[in-house]
Amino acid sequence: MTVGELCDSGKFKVINRGDDTDRQIGAVFCCDLLSIAMSRGIEDAAWVTVMGNINTVAVMALTDMALIVLAEGVQMDAPGLAKAQEEGSCVLASEKPIFDIALEIHELIS
Amino acid sequence: MSDSIELVYEVSGDDFTRAGEAxxxxxxxxxxxxxxxxxxxKVSIAMYEGEINMVIxxxxxxITVVVSDTDVTMVLADTGPGIPDIEKAMTAGYSTAPENVRNLGFGAGMGLPNMKKYSDEFNIESTVGVGTTVTMKVYLQ
Incomplete structure (x- = not known):
């Protein structure tokens, strides 16, 4: 499944669609501590987290993860959203808990 | 042998909206x-951790980055408070980051360990009251 297809699945709120819509989602990664995400983030992963700030966008870009999915109704703050728009990074959001989102995406990409 | 490329970045303190730009x-x-x-x-992870440390x-x-034929060398120099016990600071999980920084998702005590892990050569020199200089090298081969 591509980033664009996940955006169009209707399962998540699309905060920023980004430029990388043809990219295949290869894994799901869950982590809220950015230093751990920095060292363990999986390339091409959908990263499910409750950290919605500019550093989340930076870590996603630096580790080559495919997109961010904000869980638990967390919002991306304004500097984070501006950065995502500037970098062309995909950001989705959901009211659901991290595990539920991760499982749902895992099933979609498997 | 071709020339090296040098890039220099000034990192602002306490400005998380710009952290990661370099x-x-x-x-x-x-x-x-x-x-x-x-x-x-490897370069991205090591440098980002260093950049964040400078901000925090x-x-x-x-930060001076030199790209040569053989490696990428990053020198991160600050005039901050310095590190009293480098060995302790290098311990995974040890952190002196303040609460507001932890709330942003940092302060897990992984910064310096990550920097060492992702560089092929790592050196840190610090003097309390003077500052800290971290030198990291990542080999291109």
Whole structure:
């Protein structure tokens, strides 16, 4: 499944669609501590987290993860959203808990 | 032998809205230079952690990146408070980051350990009251 297809699945709120819509989602990664995400983030992963700030966008870009999915109704703050728009990074959001989102995406990409 | 490329970045202190800009820029430039993806990832992680440390602990500083035929060398120099016990600071999980920084998702005590892990050569020199200089090298081969 591509980033664009996940955006169009209707399962998540699309905060920023980004430029990388043809990219295949290869894994799901869950982590809220950015230093751990920095060292363990999986390339091409959908990263499910409750950290919605500019550093989340930076870590996603630096580790080559495919997109961010904000869980638990967390919002991306304004500097984070501006950065995502500037970098062309995909950001989705959901009211659901991290595990539920991760499982749902895992099933979609498997 | 071709010339080395030198990039210099000034990192502002306590400005999380700009933290990561230098690392992102280096990542983009290395990509344009055709550097291997795995090498770029190592450089990005090591440098970003260093950049964040400068913002959190040292009120900013200067990062000099030199790309040669054989390696990428990053020198991160600050005039912050210095590190009293480097061995302790290098311990995974040890952190002196304040609460507001932890709330942003940092302060897990992984910064320096990550920097060492992702660089092929790592050196840290620090004097309390004077500042800290971290030198990291990532080999291109």
């Amino acid at each position: 690392s992102s820029d280096v990542k983009k430039k290395l990509k344009l230079m055709g550097v291997h993806h795995d090498i770029i990832r 602990h040292a009120n900013g500083g200067t």
